[in-house]
Amino acid sequence: MKLLEQGSVLDGFVIGACIHSGGMAHIYSVQYEQGAADPGFPLVMKVPRMTASDGAENIIGFEVEHQMLQVLSGPHMPRFVAAGDLENTPYLVMEHLEGHTLNHWLPEAGEKREPLTAHEIASLGAAVARAIHSLHKQNACHLDLKPANVLIKPDGTAVLLDFGLSCHAHYPDLLAEELRKAVGSPSWIAPEQVVGVRGDPRSDIFALGVMLYELAVRELPFGSPATAGGLRQRLWMNPKPLRAYRPDLPEWLQEVIHKCLEHEAANRYPSAAHLAFDLTHPDHVKITARGKRKVGTGFWEHFKRWLRAAGKQYQPSPMPTQQIEEVPIIMVAVPHHDVTDATLYSLRQAVARSLGIRPGARLACVTVISPGDTSTTDQDHSETMVHRRHLSLMRQWAEPLDLTGHQTSFHVLESSDVAGAITRYAEGNQVSMIVMGAATHGLQMQRFVATVPIKVAMDAPCTVILVKQQLPFEQLGG
Amino acid sequence: MAHAERQQVHQTVFLGDLIGYGANPTEVLDVVMEQAERGAIVVQGNHDAMAVTPPTSITSQGAVTAQWTHNQLELHHLDFLRTRPLLETQGPCLFVHATADAPAKWRYVEDERSAQVSLDAALVQPEIRYVFGGHVHRQSLYYQGTGRSLMRFKPTPGVAIPTPSHRCWLATVGSVGQPRDGNAQAMYAVFDTSPAKLTFFRVPYNHALAAQAIRKAGLHESLASRLEAGA
Numbered sequence: 258m259k260l261l262e263q264g265s266v267l268d269g270f271v272i273g274a275c276i277h278s279g280g281m282a283h284i285y286s287v288q289y290e291q292g293a294a295d296p297g298f299p300l301v302m303k304v305p306r307m308t309a310s311d312g313a314e315n316i317i318g319f320e321v322e323h324q325m326l327q328v329l330s331g332p333h334m335p336r337f338v339a340a341g342d343l344e345n346t347p348y349l350v351m352e353h354l355e356g357h358t359l360n361h362w363l364p365e366a367g368e369k370r371e372p373l374t375a376h377e378i379a380s381l382g383a384a385v386a387r388a389i390h391s392l393h394k395q396n397a398c399h400l401d402l403k404p405a406n407v408l409i410k411p412d413g414t415a416v417l418l419d420f421g422l423s424c425h426a427h428y429p430d431l432l433a434e435e436l437r438k439a440v441g442s443p444s445w446i447a448p449e450q451v452v453g454v455r456g457d458p459r460s461d462i463f464a465l466g467v468m469l470y471e472l473a474v475r476e477l478p479f480g481s482p483a484t485a486g487g488l489r490q491r492l493w494m495n496p497k498p499l500r501a502y503r504p505d506l507p508e509w510l511q512e513v514i515h516k517c518l519e520h521e522a523a524n525r526y527p528s529a530a531h532l533a534f535d536l537t538h539p540d541h542v543k544i545t546a547r548g549k550r551k552v553g554t555g556f557w558e559h560f561k562r563w564l565r566a567a568g569k570q571y572q573p574s575p576m577p578t579q580q581i582e583e584v585p586i587i588m589v590a591v592p593h594h595d596v597t598d599a600t601l602y603s604l605r606q607a608v609a610r611s612l613g614i615r616p617g618a619r620l621a622c623v624t625v626i627s628p629g630d631t632s633t634t635d636q637d638h639s640e641t642m643v644h645r646r647h648l649s650l651m652r653q654w655a656e657p658l659d660l661t662g663h664q665t666s667f668h669v670l671e672s673s674d675v676a677g678a679i680t681r682y683a684e685g686n687q688v689s690m691i692v693m694g695a696a697t698h699g700l701q702m703q704r705f706v707a708t709v710p711i712k713v714a715m716d717a718p719c720t721v722i723l724v725k726q727q728l729p730f731e732q733l734g735g
Numbered sequence: 736m737a738h739a740e741r742q743q744v745h746q747t748v749f750l751g752d753l754i755g756y757g758a759n760p761t762e763v764l765d766v767v768m769e770q771a772e773r774g775a776i777v778v779q780g781n782h783d784a785m786a787v788t789p790p791t792s793i794t795s796q797g798a799v800t801a802q803w804t805h806n807q808l809e810l811h812h813l814d815f816l817r818t819r820p821l822l823e824t825q826g827p828c829l830f831v832h833a834t835a836d837a838p839a840k841w842r843y844v845e846d847e848r849s850a851q852v853s854l855d856a857a858l859v860q861p862e863i864r865y866v867f868g869g870h871v872h873r874q875s876l877y878y879q880g881t882g883r884s885l886m887r888f889k890p891t892p893g894v895a896i897p898t899p900s901h902r903c904w905l906a907t908v909g910s911v912g913q914p915r916d917g918n919a920q921a922m923y924a925v926f927d928t929s930p931a932k933l934t935f936f937r938v939p940y941n942h943a944l945a946a947q948a949i950r951k952a953g954l955h956e957s958l959a960s961r962l963e964a965g966a
Binding site: 343 | 876878880881882883886891896897899901
C-alpha cells in the first residue's frame, strides 16, 4: 500500500504526519474532519503494509489486532476508535499516547549512559507487570512483548502496544496452525512459544524477564537467534547470571529476573501479579540458589537439559483467566487491638480455607497502625521497633497455618484511614481477595456510621470476605 | 424461541432433526410449520427422514422411536417433513443438517477433516462463505488459521465472534434440546450479517418436563435420562 498523503481524508479522518514506519505498518497522526464530535484524546491511524512483497502475516496481524482492540479495555491498552474494511483500506484508529517505549531506557549502539539502578529496573518492571496482569485478567495473552511494544506514560503506568500476534480465549486464534510453528520475536519469545504453544500467560512473563535482563545489563539473555536451532536454545540453556555482568545489582533482582526466564513455565511466576508483588517488595523476595549464582551453568548440566528438551513438544494450554485465577494473591487484614481471640481464630480458619482450595495462592498479611503509634523521639516507639513488634505479632498469628507452597509476606501499613489503606494496598498489588474480620460491632454500627469492613467491601477492587467470629472453645470445654 | 426473538433475528433457520427424540412431535412441528409459513428456512435431518419412512424391520431403538413418532404425526406433518430440502442457501450462507458434500449420507462433522470436506463442497458456489450445520449436537466453529487445514474452535456462549467474509467459516450450532456435552441447556446460534459476527448461545429450558413427557409416552428411558444429563 502506498503512503497516505498528508492532508487527505479517509473515512472522515484527516491524515496528519507519518510518525512511525515499521516493518509491519505505518502510523499516522490523524484528526476527525471538522464538525465531527471530538473523542477527547489525540488519535493515530495504523495502516498495515500490504503490497505484494509484504507477507500475508501483515494482514492476519491486522485482523488479530482489530479483534483484540475491540474487546480489550482499561488503562493499559490504547483506546480503540475505528477500523477500515480489509476489502477497501484497512486501518485502525486508536488513542495516541504520550510517553516513551522501553527502548528509551536502552542506550543505542556506542552510546555511553549510566546503567539503571535496581530500583529503576524494578519500578519499570512492576509497571509493565501490572499492565500484563490487566491483559491476562481479560482472558488474553500478548505473546509479542518487547521494548518497542511497551509504552511508559509520563505518570509511570505502562501501556501495551501492537496486538498483532496476540490471542484471546474467546475468539478463534487466526495465527494457529496445525504444524504449530513458532510465532513471535526471536529475542523475546518464550520456550513454549518456540514449540507452538499460544495462550499461556506465563509466556508474557518470560518476555518481561528478557526485557528486564536487557534493561539491567544491556545484553539479551539468549541473543537474537536467526535459526530454529538457535531459538530452541532457550528450552534448555540458562542465561549468564545477571550479577556476572553487574555485581553491584542485588541478589533479589537476579532472583526475580531469572525466575521469569525459567524454561519450564511452571517454574516462573504463576501470574504477573505475583511478579509485580516481588518487584515492589524487594525485602520479601525469597532468594534461592537462582539469585546467588555467580557463574553460568556448566556444560554437563546444559547437555543433560538439552537431551530432555529434545523431546519437548506442543501441548495446549488452558484459558489465561483460568490459569491466573488459580494463583490469586490473598490479603488478610489482621487487627492488632480491640480484638478477641475468637476473631483472630476465625480469621485464621477463613484464610486456611481460602488457601486450601488454591494451591498456588500467595498470602499477604497486613496490619494497619495509626501514625500516632510511632514516635521519632521515644526509642521504644521508634518506627522500626513498632513495626517489628507488629510483624512478630502477625507471624505468631500465622504460625498455625500450613503455608507450604504459599509464598507469604507480612506488612505493616501506617495510616489513620484504615479502610482506605486496605483498599489502596489491594489495588496496588492486584489482590484477588481480601479476608478481614466483620468486627464485633461493625455490622450493627453500619446504620450510624460507615464502618471499616463495609467501607472496604464497597470500595475494594476485588472480593471481600467478612469473617464473623466463632468460638470453637465452647465445644472443646464441654 | 423467546430468547432468539429477543436477539431480534430477521430470519430463522431450523437445521433439521425437528423430531425423533421427544414425546411432543406434533407440537414441535406445529410451531415450526407456523414459523416456516412466516419465512423460516427448514432443512431435513436424518430423524425427520426416518419418521417419514420408518424402517420396516425394527432393529434398533432409533427405529422403534421413529415408528412411534410416525404414528403420532398427521398427514400434513408428514408432507411438510417430506418436502423439506436437504440443503438451502441464502446469500453467503449455506444451511445443511449434516455435510454439504453428501447431505443425504448424514455424515458427521466431528473433526477438522470432515469440516474441510463439507466446506470445500459448499465453496463450489462462489458466493458461499458460511456453512451452518446441526447433526453433531455440539457447538464448534471451524476456520482457516495460518496453516493449510481448518482449525477447530470451541466457542464461549454469549460471546460475539467476528467472522469476516474474506474468510470461510463452518459452524455446527449444536442442538436445541439434545445437547451432548454434559450441559442440559439448549444450544443455538445467531449470525449477524453486518458486521459479520456469530454468537453461540446456551439457554436453559424445562428439560425435566420434556423428560417426564418421554417417560409418560412410554418411550425408552434412555431418551429421558440423556436429556437430564445432556449426554
